[in-house]
Amino acid sequence: MGRKTPGLNTSSMADISFLLLTFFLMTSSINTDTGIARRLPPPLPPNQEKPEVRMRNIFVVKINSKDRLLFDGEIGRIEDLRDRAKEFLGNPNNLPNLPEKETIDIPLLGKMDVSKGVISLQNDRGTSYDMYLRVQNELAAAINEMRNELSSERFGRKYADISEEQREAIDKAIPIAISEAEPTKIGENK
Numbered sequence: 037m038g039r040k041t042p043g044l045n046t047s048s049m050a051d052i053s054f055l056l057l058t059f060f061l062m063t064s065s066i067n068t069d070t071g072i073a074r075r076l077p078p079p080l081p082p083n084q085e086k087p088e089v090r091m092r093n094i095f096v097v098k099i100n101s102k103d104r105l106l107f108d109g110e111i112g113r114i115e116d117l118r119d120r121a122k123e124f125l126g127n128p129n130n131l132p133n134l135p136e137k138e139t140i141d142i143p144l145l146g147k148m149d150v151s152k153g154v155i156s157l158q159n160d161r162g163t164s165y166d167m168y169l170r171v172q173n174e175l176a177a178a179i180n181e182m183r184n185e186l187s188s189e190r191f192g193r194k195y196a197d198i199s200e201e202q203r204e205a206i207d208k209a210i211p212i213a214i215s216e217a218e219p220t221k222i223g224e225n226k
Contacts, residue, residue, distance in 0.1 A: 093135040093152045095124040099171060101162025114170055121178035125153045125210070144205040145190060151213075158217040175214055182210045 080086065097117070098106040105112045107120055127134035135153030142148050155175055159168055180195070183206050187195040191202055198206070 089154065090136070092133060093154060095121065095135075095153060095155045097121075097155060097157050097171065097175070099157075099159040099163045099167055101160040103164050103167040105171070114167075114174060117171065117174040118178045118181070121155060121175055122182055124155070125151050125178070125213070126182060127151060127153070140208070142205050142208045144202060145209055148209045150209055150211070154213045154215050156215045156217065159219050161219045163219070176212075179210060179212055183207075186210060 096106075096108055100106070105114060105117065107117065112120065124134055127137065130137070135151045137149035137151055139147055140150050142150075157171065157175070159171075183195040186209060187193060187198055187202070187206050190206075191198050195203065195206060
C-alpha cells in the first residue's frame with residue numbers, strides 16, 4: 037500500500053484573508069459621488085402661512101430638452117447667465133422690474149439692503165446633465181462673485197479668506213436663493 041500525502045493545515049487562512057481585506061479597506065481611498073452643495077431652507081412652522089412671492093422677485097431660468105436657455109421669457113446664452121443673475125439679485129439701480137430689497141441690520145456689516153430675489157431653475161426631462169451643471173455653475177458663480185465683491189469692499193479680502201463670523205455676515209447679506217422645480221416638459225425654444 038502507498039503512503040498518504042499529508043494535507044496542509046489551512047485553519048488560519050481565513051484569519052489571514054480577513055486581515056488583508058481589512059488592511060486594504062482601511063488604507064485605500066474609495067471615490068464617492070458628490071452632489072451640488074445646497075442648504076435647504078428650514079420648513080415653515082405649521083401655523084405660519086406661506087409668504088407671498090411677487091413676480092418681480094422671481095428670475096425664471098428654463099432649460100429645454102435641446103439645452104436651450106430661456107431667462108425671464110427671453111432666449112439667452114449660457115455666457116450671459118452669470119451677469120443677468122448678478123444684475124437681478126443685486127438690482128443696483130432699484131429698478132421696479134427687478135427684486136425688492138429689505139433693509140436688515142447685519143452684525144459686522146450694519147444696515148444692508150438685502151434682495152428678496154429668487155432664481156427659479158426649471159429644466160426639461162430631456163435636458164443634458166452637462167447643460168444642467170453648466171447652468172448651476174453659472175448661478176453659483178454669480179453669487180460667489182457678489183460675495184467676493186462685498187467681502188473685498190467691507191473687509192479688504194476675498195470671501196474665502198475671511199473669518200467664519202465675517203462669512204456668516206456676508207451670507208446674510210447675499211443669500212443663496214435658488215429654487216429648483218421638478219423636471220417637466222418645457223416647450224421648445226426657437
